[in-house]
Amino acid sequence: MRFLARRLGFLLIALWAAMTVNFLIPRLMPGNPAEAMMGRLRGHINPASLKALEVAFGINTHQSLISSYFQYLNNCVHLNFGISLLDFPEPVSHVISQALPWSLGLVGVSTILGFLIGTMLGAVAAWRRGGALDSVLPPVFIVISAFPYFFLGLLFIWFFGLTLGWFPILGGYTETVTPSLTFGFIGNILDHSILPAFTILITSIGGWILTMRNNMITVVAEDYVKMGRAKGLKPRRILWQYAGRNALLPNLTGFAMSLGFVISGAILVEYVFNYPGLGFLLLQAVENEDYPLMQALFLLITVAVLVAIFIADIATALLDPRTRTTS
């Protein structure tokens, strides 16, 4: 119980610190959203619009930093994030809710798949150390993970999208179709998600394979594994129930963190595949000095990562009694 309270306390302090940094950093950037908007529409907007934009965006209202800080904290607690300046005048919550499902669906599913597949392959590779799987998989995937996302993405678009014509090259769905809750539309979404998901999967899987394999190699040398063998347990049972379970522990926190970062999307994948998601939105918010949207997105990412780590801590404590006593 004391352990739980301590972790919870840490969570809250980390959250407050992150929110404060989140408030200050955007305000240290040069310029303001109205000037950024003038730049974005350069050549297509009357220069006299600068005044109107400043009024609309509430710039030069002479509110003190302290009072806007407390107002910000209060708004955060009430989940009131204001109006996006990038997508003016859409509320920030609406802008995020439009992009969130895409990030969760694409990056979330491919992260989980990457972890599961990578971990299993890593375990098997270590179990049959020096075997065919062990000598081929880790080097191949390490080379692939060294490729940048966007390079693989462009390669796939060119080969599977344009040359073979198997997959659509862009978008979350055929852009001219009106979204609806039908099998046709869901299939369309799946069809569009395969290339980007595959890109994320094969670039992220290498890390999981390698760490799991290395953990396994240490664990396999442990006495209790030898004991299991000596007792004549089935190799499969030793692999998953004895060795695998213990080798998994160090990877859990890493997995939790990457789950937390799912919220931040995958900027390059979104950019290359023209996929709607939070990653590119965040980039846009920063480029256009959209403070409200930036703050909400950073807060969301922070909360997601902190909560994921918190859950991983609890899970580790449950799975491994040693962590409870040492802490």
Place this chain on the structure above:
Amino acid sequence: MRRKSRVGLLASTLALVASTCVMGMPAIAGASGQVPLNLDNEQGELWPCAFTPFNGFDAMFSVGTIYETLDFVNALQNSKVTPWLATSYAWSNSNKTLTFTIRSGVKWTDGTPFSAADVAYTFNLLKKYPALDLNAVWSVLSSVKQSGANKVVFNFSTSAVPYFYYVADQVPIVPQHIWSKIKNPVTDPIAKPVGTGGYELSSCTPQNIKWTANPHYWQAGLPVVKTLNMPAFLSNNSANEYLAQGFSAYGAQFIPNIKSYFVAKKAGNGYWFPPVANVSLFPNLKSGPTADVAVREAISYGINRAAISQKGEYGYEPPASQTGVVAPTFKTWSSSSAMALAGNSYNPAKAKSVLVADGYKMGSDGFFSKNGKELDLTVVTNGGYSDWVASMQVVSQELAKVGIKVTVNGAAASNFTTDVLNGNFQLAYDVETGGPSPFYEMRQWLYSKNSAAIGKPAPSNWERFSSPAVDALLNQYGSTTSATAQHTIINKLQTIMVQQLPVIPVLEEVDWFQYNSNEYSGFPSATNPYAQPGLYNVPDWGVVVLHLKPKK
């Protein structure tokens, strides 16, 4: 037109679900049986779905298509006025009063009749909410009132002839019966826009905006194209690929190597890039070497604009003239005497002699210096625009040949804008918005009231030019409707551009425009430039889609 959609080997687990679904997809052709026109307009972001016509960004999704203006003023045909929601207009009271006669028989898309009251309401809405007054029309207006059943009278505090363009062509008219019920027109998103235009909003998602034809449009028989789609693109690459693959027949893209990448891909593909403004070097006139007119003159003579156009812009943007008049668009305004003084002549020998006459001495490293200070300039440009950075690199090479050292600084977009607006630069490469005659760009460049002190944002006149004589000329232009008088003023301004070089135009800014003429007829062209073709030009692109007809 449809993209191939087939599930491959990689998705064997999903194949069953997906393949049945893909076959079950509805055909994309609309109810009318006509294939929709897909518009290719990359803005680097997903769509906001907020149809506020008084927002600088959102305007491109509704002004011209859904909301209409009083008149259509065509920048490509010497400010030619086409009556739109107003049937006529007249200046009176020594050009301080403008009276519009409002068209009858027009209906809002919800069936309510449109009237002069809506026009008066719209302008008074901008007065009440300065955040909506993008064109600052209330900086010169004193009142807007309905008069009689079908007239609206605009009273100006000063003679404001050039403001006709902003009042008549740039302010979309909104329905009073709907907008008067909106609590805060600045911050309340407009999800279901009601206008008088040829199109109604059909649906909007962050990935696509769909418009359908207004069946009761006041221009009988129009629009012929029944459905429009505008997909959102995050990157230029995706949007260019969409166009090159033939998914779109109307694009507004910058495409490298357009002939092989786009034109050669399909019969009927073509492009036209009409110039509308200047991309210029803005010298800081308040401090540093560029405050010296000889240095500015040397820069103008030292750059080979034709070479910059070819190397930096694939020749898409024609070389500009130091007179500041964009040709061929505004060629009738060009002053032959100003042209004779300098024009866009490239003369490296003259560049050097101008500097020598000003007291500069060539050093052993090949660069000029004066009073022990080397002529070393930094030019800031938008690092997000690879073509601008490339052009500036050519400028740097060109000027090195005449003894001027130039360093190119491609800054992040928002930092760049802040630097330009606040006068934090020695040289800046940027573009003004311009308007339907050379006057607008010249006023943006040269009118001292547009400027601000260094360190304060100036909406335009970034170089901080200030001349009472020029201000007087610009004000004088505003008080006359006589073409002869206007031409005389523009001629004088061209001479000032050539003699004082407050701004150094380098290339001409163009509208990006691609089309497929085998699928649709009626696109604007060099021989029939009836509207600006860019899908961000409002209300112009709304006028363009009214002219289009499918060819099959």
